[in-house]
Amino acid sequence: NREKEWLFDNITHVNQKGTGLIEIDVHNKKELILNFGFKKDDVQRTYDLIQSWLKGLAPDSVEATTTLQELASEKQNQDALKNAKNLLNYFGVFSLILGALSLFTDTTLTSEISITTTINIVSGLIYLACGYGAKHRSEIALWIAILVVIAERAHWFIISGTLSGDGSWSSWLTWVFAIIIVSSLWKAIQSIRTMEENSVYEPLD
Numbered sequence: 001n002r003e004k005e006w007l008f009d010n011i012t013h014v015n016q017k018g019t020g021l022i023e024i025d026v027h028n029k030k031e032l033i034l035n036f037g038f039k040k041d042d043v044q045r046t047y048d049l050i051q052s053w054l055k056g057l058a059p060d061s062v063e064a065t066t067t068l069q070e071l072a073s074e075k076q077n078q079d080a081l082k083n084a085k086n087l088l089n090y091f092g093v094f095s096l097i098l099g100a101l102s103l104f105t106d107t108t109l110t111s112e113i114s115i116t117t118t119i120n121i122v123s124g125l126i127y128l129a130c131g132y133g134a135k136h137r138s139e140i141a142l143w144i145a146i147l148v149v150i151a152e153r154a155h156w157f158i159i160s161g162t163l164s165g166d167g168s169w170s171s172w173l174t175w176v177f178a179i180i181i182v183s184s185l186w187k188a189i190q191s192i193r194t195m196e197e198n199s200v201y202e203p204l205d
Contacts, residue, residue: 006024006026006031006032008053008054010026010027011024011025011026011054012025012026012027012028013025013028014047014050014051014054016043016044016047016075019040019043020035020036020037020040020043021033021034021035021036021043022034022036022043022046022047022050024050034046048064048068051067051068051071052064052067052068055067073194076191077191077194077195078191080184080187080188080190080191081134081137081188081191081192081195083184083187083188084134084142084184084185084187084188085131085134085135085188086131087131087181087184087185088127088128088130088131088134088145088185089127089128089131091123091124091127091181092124092125092126092127092128092129092130092131093124093128094124095120095121095123095124095127096120096121096124096125096128098120098124099117099118099120099121099124100121102114102116102117102120103117103121116159119152119155123148123152126144126145126148127145127148129141130142130144130145130148134188137192137195137196138192139189139192139193142185142188142189142192143189145185146182146185146186149178149181149182149185150178150182153174153175153177153178156174157174157175
């Protein structure tokens with residue numbers, strides 16, 4: 001068995017993961033994971049205590065409560081931005097894979113590159129670029145991503161409507177999909193605006 005000792009001064013970051021884990025970084029390295037299973041209340045209470053101690057505040061004091069609320073708001077904004085980044089990277093890779101498969105099919109069957117293939121490749125590259133921009137808190141990148149999502153969904157709406165007939169449920173489903181994505185990107189834009197008002201926020205990992 002190995003034993004280690006840490007000082008609170010050596011702890012650089014504490015992160016609550018999901019509903020049952022707390023990760024503690026020592027000198028910017030993950031050194032300790034506290035597993036509480038499904039005891040959500042115990043996780044939150046322990047996380048609040050550790051954060052209060054790290055900030056030099058008495059637990060359950062007004063100052064500690066205010067600080068914890070600020071930390072919760074910061075984490076919420078960071079999570080919204082991280083979700084948008086991951087979403088854009090996922091769609092970027094997915095679109096490029098579809099584009100590569102379509103390109104192979106086009107060159108094999110017709111020796112011409114179709115509009116759909118071009119859209120998949122171009123949109124994939126844009127999504128990846130916007131994901132990189134989201135990582136660095138670029139509001140412009142997220143607005144570009146929203147416009148590309150709407151334009152791409154409009155294209156698929158027209159294509160599916162042409163193939164399946166006007167009023168087909170599949171042609172309308174594409175807009176439901178677009179609303180979900182745009183909603184996530186809009187939350188990220190709001191988070192960036194909040195972060196810009198507070199200089200202590202760090203870029204995403």
